[in-house]
Amino acid sequence: MRELHIVRGRLTPAAKQESDYLLIPFDVPPGMRRLEVKYTYEKHGGETVVDLGLFDARGATFLQAAGFRGWSGSERDHVVLTEESATPGYLPGPILPGRWHVVLGVYKVAAKGSDYEVEIRMSDAPGVPPYSPPRPLPSATSQRAGPLWLRGDLHCHTHHSDGKASVAELATIAQERGLDFVAVTDHNTISHHSYLPAASDDRLTLIPGEEVTTYYGHANVWGLNQWVDFRCRTPEDVRAAFLWAQSRGGIVSINHPKAGGPPWEFGYDVPFTCMEVWHGYPHYNHEPLGVWERLLQQGRRIVGVGGSDTHLLPPPAAREFPIRLGRPTTYVWAETNTVDAILAGIRQGRVVISCDVDGPRMEMTLHLDGRTFHVGQTLSVSRGRALTVEVKVHKGRGGVLEIVHDGRVVESTRISKDDVGHTMRIKPVKSGYVRAQIRAEEGDSRVWSSLPLLALTNPVYIHILEGD
Ligand SMILES: [Zn+2]
Ligand SMILES: [Zn+2]
The missing domain is CATH 3.20.20.140 (Metal-dependent hydrolases)
Incomplete structure (x- = not known):
């Protein structure tokens, strides 16, 4: 038993204004074991880009879409699902009878619009598996x-x-x-x-x-x-x-x-x-x-x-x-x-x-009254009390260690050895945060992007206790 549906339509900027996603319904009869979807559309030199996805009979409603069966963006124009296997991006499983939906995601559409065609083929024979990578048994991880x-x-x-x-x-x-x-x-x-x-x-x-x-x-x-x-x-x-x-x-x-x-x-x-x-x-x-x-x-x-x-x-x-x-x-x-x-x-x-x-690895801690606070934690303290900020750097030689307090660099020191520790005192007057980073010097070969840093820590948050 085989079935073929062909759906044609036109995507326009006005339709995209209404919704970014066009749901195309189709009915799957009982007994199907293979489903294929192909689509084409007028690309107009890249002015139109349309993505592809699929929902099964369990539903396609936003945030209640139990029927999600896969998405391929604009990477693939032909996808196949069977019970045992599916094109990467899609979920294998039973080809459930009922109303399915092809979803076309209209990423962008040319001003003059674009015609599309979706071809849906179903068969009661599973045919050649669309994807069969080796699936080793899960290893016993310790x-x-x-x-x-x-x-x-x-x-x-x-x-x-x-x-x-x-x-x-x-x-x-x-x-x-x-x-x-x-x-x-x-x-x-x-x-x-x-x-x-x-x-x-x-x-x-x-x-x-x-x-x-x-x-x-x-x-x-x-x-x-x-x-x-x-x-x-x-x-x-x-x-x-x-x-x-x-x-x-x-x-x-x-x-x-x-x-x-x-x-x-x-x-x-x-x-x-x-x-x-x-x-x-x-x-x-x-x-x-x-x-x-x-x-x-x-x-x-x-x-x-x-x-x-x-x-x-x-x-x-x-x-x-x-x-x-x-x-x-x-x-x-x-x-x-x-x-x-x-x-x-x-x-x-x-x-x-x-x-x-x-690259360099760093650790930052804050210390108060014998207690240690790690990045991500919050330290509560009275206004104006001194805290110790401690930073340990591994493999940071050649960088500049910076301590950032509420958006300002409050300490800047050149790192001359591979392993260094550095401490400073701060007296916060309002709730905020402290974090640390290693800034690269001009021409540092470890910098590969427009961000001139070698490492950074998350903040320790400071909560100022009011009323004392
Ligand atoms: Zn990504
Ligand atoms: Zn991304």
Whole structure:
């Protein structure tokens, strides 16, 4: 038994004004075991870009879309699903009878409009598997004794969206780079999640993630095994989607908030925990740090993280390829090397970022009355009392250690040895924060982007006790 549906229509700027997503319904009869979708549209030299996704009979409603079956952006014009296997980006499983929807995401459309054609084929025979990578059994991972600083990368892509590597290839590169964890954050899908346990082992923890990729900004969600709806157009949509994810245990991080695309256009009055303050792109890399600083000065508590946003795994010869896994590297203080422990460390803000896997590493603590406060923690103190700021730097030689207090550099000292410790006293008069960073000197070969830093810590927050 076979069925073929062909749907033709026209996309226009006026229709995009109404909605960014066009749902095309079609009915699946009982007994189907293979579904294929192909689409074409008039591209008008790139003025029109249309993305593809699919929902099954369990539903396609925003934030209640139990029927999510996959998303491929504009990467693929032909996708196949069977019970056992699916094109990367799509979820294998029963071809449930009932009303399904193809979703066309209208990223942009030429002023003159674009005709499209969607071809849907169904068959009761599963046919050739569309994707059959080796699926080794999950390895018996043992937990490391901790707590310990783990180094990782919180943002990268595989061929489950627009990246080039499989999950297994990504894991191999991560181990060669010496990373302890990698969050795999494919765009708008979770089809990679089922491949993560098998590619993880004692040395490498792969964290399930999704880059929630709206047409107005991107955000990572880590630690959820459920798909997060990305079809957001307004700050209210984003707030609802983030709350949905957070209430189920996900951590939300706003990605690459910079002018040089894609920016974050929803504003920051939405619930999120982290911000990607250092990303893999050489250009505009200084901008997110400025956004973070401004929000910290407004009293917000946001965990700064790094993420390379690697899509390609460069061949070994491409030593100078700027975007690489682990560039920058995010250090997380974790009780052990499980996904939950790493995510708990991130939530607590026990996070330091370095320019590369072999870049400088730093630790900052504040001290008061014999007590020690780590990054991410809050110290309560009377106005004007002196605190000690202590910074330890490993492999920082040649940089300039800066201590930043409420947006101002209050201490600046050249690092002349590989391992140094530095202390200073501050007397805060208002609630705020202290963080530390290593600024590179002109011409430092370790700098690969427009952000002239070698490392930075998250803040220790200071709460001034009133009335005494
Ligand atoms: Zn992005
Ligand atoms: Zn990305």
